[in-house]
Amino acid sequence: MSVIEVEGLQKSFGRLQVLKDISFQVEQGDCVAIIGPSGSGKSTLLRCLIELETADGGSIRIHGQLLVERGIYAPAAKTRPIIARMGMVFQQFNLYPHLNVVDNLELAPKLVKGLRGAELRGRSLELLHKVGLAEKASSFPGQLSGGQQQRVAIARALMMEPEILLFDEPTSALDPELTGEVLSVMKELARERMTMVVVTHEMGFARDAANRVLFMHDGCILEEGSPERIFSNPQRERTRVFLQSVL
Amino acid sequence: MEYILQITPALLRGAGVTLGLFAVVLPLSLPLGFLTTLLQRCRFRPLAWLANGYVFVMRGTPLMLQLFFFYFGLPFVPWIGKYLTMAAFPCACVSFTLNYAAYFAEIFRGGLLSIDKGQYEASKVLGLSRAQTMLRVIVPQMIRVTLPSIGNEAITLVKDTALVTAIALPEILHYAKGAVTRDFTTAPFVVAAVIYLLINLVVALAFQQMERRFAYAGREGGGLR
Numbered sequence: 001m002s003v004i005e006v007e008g009l010q011k012s013f014g015r016l017q018v019l020k021d022i023s024f025q026v027e028q029g030d031c032v033a034i035i036g037p038s039g040s041g042k043s044t045l046l047r048c049l050i051e052l053e054t055a056d057g058g059s060i061r062i063h064g065q066l067l068v069e070r071g072i073y074a075p076a077a078k079t080r081p082i083i084a085r086m087g088m089v090f091q092q093f094n095l096y097p098h099l100n101v102v103d104n105l106e107l108a109p110k111l112v113k114g115l116r117g118a119e120l121r122g123r124s125l126e127l128l129h130k131v132g133l134a135e136k137a138s139s140f141p142g143q144l145s146g147g148q149q150q151r152v153a154i155a156r157a158l159m160m161e162p163e164i165l166l167f168d169e170p171t172s173a174l175d176p177e178l179t180g181e182v183l184s185v186m187k188e189l190a191r192e193r194m195t196m197v198v199v200t201h202e203m204g205f206a207r208d209a210a211n212r213v214l215f216m217h218d219g220c221i222l223e224e225g226s227p228e229r230i231f232s233n234p235q236r237e238r239t240r241v242f243l244q245s246v247l
Numbered sequence: 248m249e250y251i252l253q254i255t256p257a258l259l260r261g262a263g264v265t266l267g268l269f270a271v272v273l274p275l276s277l278p279l280g281f282l283t284t285l286l287q288r289c290r291f292r293p294l295a296w297l298a299n300g301y302v303f304v305m306r307g308t309p310l311m312l313q314l315f316f317f318y319f320g321l322p323f324v325p326w327i328g329k330y331l332t333m334a335a336f337p338c339a340c341v342s343f344t345l346n347y348a349a350y351f352a353e354i355f356r357g358g359l360l361s362i363d364k365g366q367y368e369a370s371k372v373l374g375l376s377r378a379q380t381m382l383r384v385i386v387p388q389m390i391r392v393t394l395p396s397i398g399n400e401a402i403t404l405v406k407d408t409a410l411v412t413a414i415a416l417p418e419i420l421h422y423a424k425g426a427v428t429r430d431f432t433t434a435p436f437v438v439a440a441v442i443y444l445l446i447n448l449v450v451a452l453a454f455q456q457m458e459r460r461f462a463y464a465g466r467e468g469g470g471l472r
């Protein structure tokens with residue numbers, strides 16, 4: 001059973017159709033990179049998977065459970081636990097500016113899972129250590145660099161123990177010299193076989209860390225395959241043009 | 248000098264009314280204002296219209312008119328008027344609270360608009376309910392954004408209490424005016440002004456303190472906690 005199965009997904013904003021009949025699957029432990037020109041619908045696709053946008057048509061199954069069937073969402077009582085198995089990392093980090101780093105990590109586990117005390121603190125410190133920010137536990141987001149903030153955001157998502165992590169251009173808001181620290185945390189997660197779907201303009205990451213690449217253009221997945229195939233031997237002219245423009 | 252000492256006790260008695268009104272109106276109108284903001288955003292449209300209408304009327308008419316309406320006007324409402332008759336102080340509390348709640352509602356509405364939608368999205372993805380998101384994520388940030396404007400309104404409130412002299416509530420200005428017309432001197436007005444200034448100095452300092460407490464460290468300024 002695939003971890004994510006998307007079939008015939010459609011989404012319009014007003015008269016603009018942003019997703020046209022999108023179908024793909026993600027398997028356990030996959031790291032899927034979604035690449036493509038800006039405006040092609042990559043963010044919208046990711047956001048539909050976690051119900052930040054509502055699709056108009058098509059089906060989404062997460063671990064075999066229906067989130068959307070032919071454009072109709074399951075009732076909230078059913079979608080909530082499905083979405084709870086996913087985490088998301090945003091381009092703009094979206095940390096809580098009024099909470100320090102540990103409190104950013106611990107707010108959701110406290111409120112949603114009722115975790116408390118030493119066990120929770122142990123977990124948050126462990127994850128901060130994992131993203132290399134153990135010494136920043138009591139800093140506020142505003143005191144951190146963009147790269148540090150994004151690593152905190154990844155740790156915050158991991159606190160909820162998601163089975164799938166979605167990344168929407170996690171390094172696009174960063175100064176070039178700060179992308180490396182974030183990408184290396186993501187590569188580490190990929191090595192641990194975390195199931196990941198990553199929208200990215202970092203072709204290096206797509207080539208090295210992803211095991212599958214989807215190329216999106218104008219609301220469609222034009223081409224998909226292994227990184228070697230997409231990067232060394234793209235089948236479609238559009239893909240070739242795009243890769244030439246970014247490499 | 249002796250004269251000033253002689254009139255000051257009466258003016259201070261008046262200041263008691265000002266402070267009493269302030270102490271009742273501020274803590275009541277802030278939550279009422281926030282509730283109004285929530286209703287304005289309510290998906291059940293009739294409730295939102297009601298809240299919008301309330302804000303429109305309260306902001307669009309003079310506070311003095313509202314005060315007169317509640318004090319002199321309500322008792323003449325047919326049938327139920329006699330149950331709506333209030334003593335001057337409670338009546339002032341009600342009209343000021345309703346009026347200030349409308350202003351606070353507008354301030355809070357602006358505060359909510361200033362919060363990035365990414366905060367809601369991150370909370371949703373982390374599994375927070377809408378109430379949890381509001382209480383633990385949005386409101387603390389809204390308070391920080393709106394504190395300066397709320398402080399501003401609080402200072403206006405202190406000054407607006409002078410209006411209640413029009414419904415024969417003896418506050419600072421009432422005693423000052425009495426002394427001026429009785430003794431043919433400007434001194435009581437000066438003393439009254441000093442009392443208002445002192446009260447507002449305390450209010451301003453209190454809000455400055457709160458702003459400092461609610462500030463969180465960030466690049467855009469705001470002190471360390």
Ligand SMILES: Nc1ncnc2c1ncn2[C@@H]1O[C@H](COP(=O)(O)OP(=O)(O)O)[C@@H](O)[C@H]1O
Binds near residue numbers: 037039040044045
């Ligand atoms: N909330 C929205 N309302 C209207 N149009 C939107 C909205 N979100 C995205 N779009 C439009 O949908 C298209 C695809 O956007 P997006 O999914 O963000 O593309 P990408 O992430 O590939 O750059 C763009 O033309 C964008 O302007």
Ligand SMILES: [Mg+2]
Binds near residue numbers: 042043044169
């Ligand atoms: Mg995008």
